[in-house]
Amino acid sequence: MRPHPTLAVYRDIRDIRGDVLRVRAPGAAFGDLALVENPDGTRGLARVIELQRDLVTLQVFHGTRGLSSGAGVRLLGEPLRVACSDNILGRVFSGAGDAIDGGPGLHAEPRVDIAGPPLNPLARRLPQRMIHTGIPMIDLFNTLVESQKLPIFSIPGEPYNALLARVGFQADADVVVFGGLGLMFDDYHFFRHSFEQHGVAHRTVMFINLAGDPVVERLLLPDLALAVAEQYAVQHDRRVLVLLTDMTAYADAHKEIGISLERVPATRGHLGDLYTQLAQRYEKACQLIGSGSLTLLTVTTLPGNDITHPVPDNTGYITEGQIYLHDGVIDPFGSLSRLKQHVIGKATRDDHGQVMNAMVQLYAGAEEARRKQSMGFDLSAFDRRLLSFGERFRTRFMDMNVTLPLTAALDLAWSTMAELFAATELPLRKDLIARYFPADARVSA
Known part of the structure; x- marks a missing residue:
């Protein structure tokens, strides 16, 4: 400049x-x-x-x-302003908004202020549509809804970046805005290669702050990504999905700046305005009357696997649930989507809610049977069937490599239950059993 x-x-x-x-x-x-x-x-x-x-x-x-x-x-x-037009789709920018992909300059492109005014609450409407991701543990059990703000809670070393990338290239969104905060170069290359390999790079904008880049850019990057996303949603009527990883790195950058400013920390070195800083970003998620939507999915790593740490603790008060990733799978018990009731059975098939509850209830029984087995208790025939159900549930639904459309996942859920349980043993409504329970089902021992 x-x-x-x-x-x-x-x-x-x-x-x-x-x-x-x-x-x-x-x-x-x-x-x-x-x-x-x-x-x-x-x-x-x-x-x-x-x-x-x-x-x-x-x-x-x-x-x-x-x-x-x-x-x-x-x-x-x-x-600070950032370029925003259809010409930035497929491009990669730094945490300061500069193009870093070797492409042509964007000096003539229209720019938007990264600290623009908040949206009028009256312009927002209740969520009515789900975002299909093809991941059964999300679509079937923790449905992602347009305008939702949902974090992925995990510890370092878990495949949260692989999960986030899958959502990015499988989700039915018009535009994907990706922000990487403090990424290792290998992770950046993984995301970029994944988006290109799966043919979604043309509708993706990437903002990248590598681990060796300035901390200041780590603080600016979420604002850059959200300003672009908001512009696409409001002015261009697009369904925008924002992916950010890792918001703990963002919070740590705020802590580092606070130390430089000699501010008095509140909890574990973080400043007292941590909630405000996080909320100002997360609350950008919205669905607009007569326009598009902005959905926000982030990664929040748990230092020491401590859910009470200030970053996940404050995040939980702001967001509408969480996806809890541990041991390489999405935990069906620790995960929650608080907005799914707006779309389950309304924008999805009428058996969705009942199937979801029945599958989780049976898996909870399988986990209880597994604990009984580990302690040497005698198992009943029903316990053994629950154990078989748990193995099939983990293989068919919880495996991170499984990709299924929602309708196929619902059908597979019915088939899985019918393989091991009689219709009368299932906690499901009779009218749904009459319509969806496989007619040729044979319960196996």
Whole structure:
């Protein structure tokens, strides 16, 4: 970015700590951009993050290493904006909004403010449609609904990125906006290759912050991704799915900046505004009257597998359920979609709710029978059938490699139950059994 010749240069830098510097500069506005210029001619962008009268605190995008105390600061008088048009589909951007895929420049493209005003609540409507992902443990048991904000809770080492990528290239969304925060290069390559290999790159926008990239970009990236997604949903009437991984890295970046600002931490080093920072991003999810929708699916890793850690704890108060991933599978007991009741049996087949409840109830019985077996108790014939059901449930539904349309998953659920249980043993309504229970079912021992 070229410095404007008429902008004043402020050189009264008070201190430099981490990626943050303070300078005396009147007339600054919160969120505005600034240009930091070293005496040797090198320069970089920064953003106003705190104001105390004329004492301005700036986050320097590319860090303060090598920055001289004699540097000058030009206030540019405008917020950060990101290019947004159909020409950015299929492109890859950094956490500062710069194209990093070697493609053509986007200087002439229309841009949107990443810190735009919130949507009018009266423009929102109740969710009415599901997003089909082809993953039975989501579609059948934890249905993802348009406008929902849903985190994937997991620990490092679990295949949460593989799950997120599958949702990205299998979901029936018009546009997918992907944001990677603090990714390893291998993970970035995996996501990009997955979207290209499955033919969805042309409707995907990627914002990438690698582990070695500036922490400041990690803070900006969710806002960039959500600003683009909101523009597609509101102005272009698109069904937009936003995928972010990992929001714990985002929260840790806020903690790091808080340390630089010498703010008093609240819990485990995180600042007292953690809930607000997370909620401002998650609440962008919405379904609009007469327009498109924005659905948000994120990854939140659990430090030490501690669900009471401030990041998942605050996230749980904001979001509408969670997908709990552990031991390589989606846990049917720890996972929950609070909005699924808006679509189950309404936008889906009428037996969906009953089948979902019956399958989970039988699997709970299978887990209880497995515990009895491990403790040496005698098992009844029904217990042994429950154990067989549990094995088939894990293979046919919980396996992360299984892909099934919802209707096929419902039919498979009926077949699985009919293989081991008589119709009278199932906790299902009689009218549904009459219509869907396989007529040629033979209960196996």
